[in-house]
Amino acid sequence: MALPELYRKLNLLANADLTTAAVQDALRAVIEAALDEVAAAEMIPLISKVPGKVYGMASANGRKSRPINTALFAPDIAREQLFEAIFKTTPPFDAAVLDRCLYTAAMSFPVARDLFMEGDKKSPGTFFECLIGHIVAARYGVNPKRQILVPTLDEEVMIPTDFIYELGQNRRIHLPIKISTRERVVQVWAHQKLLDGMHGANRFKGVLVCLAETNKQKDVSVTEVCLPNQWRAYQMYIARLDRVYYLDLPVKYAALRDAYPHIQVWPFSKFFEEADNLFNMANAV
């Protein structure tokens, strides 16, 4: 099957149940086909305005891809090693290797789509949501919900949400998944506040997962768009996110850990280490 069909198949399976082996197989098929296509493309260096990071872009077919963090992107990695890492890792593990595998898998389809597919602009976001949603669903053995009942006194109302994982009493996760956030990120804190308002503070752990915050300028240079002061204000005055994980973590957001209100922003590999501890209140910062 070609990549667009593989993607549609993944999408159908993921909508049915994110925990299944069928979804994992469909993810493997999409990632593998996407990396095959990307491997044939030319890699062109970009001028990185992000200290300490090197970016390039893939080029093929008269098209150019989004920026790629070249230290994290490893399309030549043995496929079995890649899938073992992203789908089977348990502690202890080499975080640097896991981060490269996760980033490579996450970028595979978006980059391939930039170069080879027309149409649906939402597909990279949907793919990324399937990938992260499945990793978390498989880890906890729970298929997330995408809506929640609003408990009003006079009637019942369902409203759509990001992924909600219900693992049992007082073990619920609110998991928004975004390719990038920019100023739209306030939506994440707002939805967390909505859950807190309906059910009480800290009843749903707020866990945001993002791919990157890169911005390509004129096919020449790359910046990261970061709004750390807004994030601090949202964390202080709107709601509390428990964790933010990045596949390509901006240094300015990692630094948020070091000052009040100490937002816990980490590489996504850290989830594999602390998935069981997210509900351990002694670990709460």
Add this chain to the structure above:
Amino acid sequence: MALPELYRKLNLLANADLTTAAVQDALRAVIEAALDEVAAAEMIPLISKVPGKVYGMASANGRKSRPINTALFAPDIAREQLFEAIFKTTPPFDAAVLDRCLYTAAMSFPVARDLFMEGDKKSPGTFFECLIGHIVAARYGVNPKRQILVPTLDEEVMIPTDFIYELGQNRRIHLPIKISTRERVVQVWAHQKLLDGMHGANRFKGVLVCLAETNKQKDVSVTEVCLPNQWRAYQMYIARLDRVYYLDLPVKYAALRDAYPHIQVWPFSKFFEEADNLFNMANAV
């Protein structure tokens, strides 16, 4: 001057001070030039899937415009009557006439841009913000701020906001202005919650002004995208908006006034009637 230049001039003046007569003159020039261009276009009927409303679109230059509510759009109205209405109206007034003038002025530049201008996709939103921002600024005689100081214990942080009008002690308005809202609307409640969190509930009146919620499908039909249950949940659990005004008010949102939490959604003409009463707590619903 041609429309793009008139728009740029308006933008420069509005950034300096929204209260001025110079801004009002620049708005007149943009609206007049835009309506002249729109008058030359062909009006094509659309299939309205919105009960009780009739929509069309303008067509010229091989391009088609956004949907236009034909009962509200009056490009042939005498220009002096139009500008008298939108810039000089005081109670008592004929709300139906004022609503038509406001809608015509608000749609003038966006429709002209759809048909004749390339490039900057943000310009209709910026124009609408200048128009509404000026009307409110002129009404209260106050130029709004676009950032606010976050009062943290250890340092001072400025963050960008929607328009904030400071009219005096306990007389502050938080005024987001949007062409349409869709699911992004939660940002408005989030920013209101941020202000409430920093300064206390009800210290800033939250007043949202929107143009319309129309969505054109395949250049054939028009729907309104409304999420009334989400709005109710946001109003109950995130923060409280004091007013929402529309230039083309969706019936589903007007109905929010009739049930708890009774969100006050009105045609924008109502602002002209109640501008002085927004701070009268006896009127709070």
